[in-house]
Amino acid sequence: MKLASYTKDGTPGFGIVTEAGIIPLNGRLDGITSLQELIENDGFDAAQAVTDGATLDPADVTFTIPVGQPEKIWCIGVNYGNRNAEYKDGSDLPKYPSLFVRSRQSFVGHGVPLERPRVSEQLDYEGEIALVIGKGGRDISRESALDHVFGMTLCNEGTIRDWLRHGKFNVTQGKNFDRSGAIGPWIVTADELDPEAELSLETRVNGEVRQKDTTANMMFPFDVLISYLSSFATLSPGDIIVTGTPTGAGARFDPPVWLKPGDVVEVEVPGIGILSNGVADQETNNA
Template sequence: MKLANFEFEGQTGFGIVEETTVVDMTDAVEGISSLQDLVERGSAAVLNSAGKGRRLSLDEVTLLPPIARPEKILCIGVNYGNRNAEYKDGSDLPKYPSLFMRSASSFVGHGAALERPRVSEQLDYEGEIAIVIGKTGRHISRERAADHIFGLTICNEGTVRDWLYHGKFNVTQGKNFDRSGSLGPWIVTRDECDPMGELAVETRVNGEVRQSDTTANLMFPFDYLISYLSTFTTLRPGDIISTGTPIGAGVRMDPPVWLKPGDVVEVEVSGIGTLSNTICDEEPSDA
């Protein structure tokens, strides 16, 4: 099942995506008025017996990030094996995942513009697969990890490269500019897209393929990530784990190529769909 958050005529809701339409399921089940509410129920199966609302064309609605206010957005760095070699620093493969966190305000939905901030021209793309947690857990075993996945979505983990190096030990600044990344266009539930199977991810800029790889090349597979992260933090419904990007980001080109206003970035993942965003400059502020 594909499930999307949307805005239509000034009202937010969620629904089931069927080809070029979305079937409005907002308040079709008592107590469930958002995708977050549904994820907290742990299963989309409750929708199967619910009455269906209006059918809207996807062209009519504004798609929003699938989870509006996740408690945690956990991001994994350097997770594809050949990405470690891309750094050309002679380092061994890492023993543990690299990790940082992002705020919900740093993401927009499918079709919205990503903002190149006024303080930098070094906005870059990172196409990724993102896990949406559907069941609370701590110290989760790898064998039970799939039970805690509600579904999968797509992430463009947009990065402002020069701001990654403002601190000695962190990358937080460059990873959290408002509206610099995107999530969507929807969540595909795990019964329709096996999170433990091999998935392909491809990133295109203005139609040119920049990144292409499969999860077969992950150093830390999804089940490992869930087990590892749950060792130190309780994973809760609606938490998002962005699982790492393949080689080919703009920073690694010679010379580096940054995103500029008017560019179109598409991240396509097999079994999920395509997340597409244009680039614009940050609007001036009176503050």
């Protein structure tokens, strides 16, 4: 099942994505008013029972990130083996995942432009697979970790590269610019696409393939990430884990190739779909 969040004529909605369109779930599930509440309240079976109703054309809605207010968005750095070599620092493969957190405000939904900020032209793309936690927990074993996955979605973990170097030991600034990344277009539930399967990931800029790899090359697979994160923090339903990007980001070109207004970035995983976003300059100071 594919589940999406959106707005239509300014009103929030959520629904099941089918070939015929989106079946709205607003008002059809007892006590559940959003996709986030569906996940938090174990509403999968109730949603799956909805098989009919008028559909919306996806072109008539504005997609938002599937989980509107996740408690935590964890992001994993340098998780594909060839990305470690890409740094050309001679380092051994890491023993533990690198990670940082991002705010909800740093992401937009499918079809909404990424924002290049006033203070930098170094907006870069990073195509990734994101896990959505369905069943929370602490000290989750690797053996049971994938039982905690509600489903998967896609992420363009947009980054302002020069701001990554503002701090000596952190990348928080460059990873949290408002509207610099995207998540979506929907969540594919774990019963439809097995998180244990080998998945192919491709990122394109203006139709040109920039990143291409498979989850078989991850240094820390999904089950390891869930177990590791839960060893120090309780995972909650609706939490998002952005699992790492392959080699080929714009920063690694010589000279670097940054995103600019008018560019279109597509992140694709067969079985999930395509996350597509244009690029625009920051227009207003929202202070």
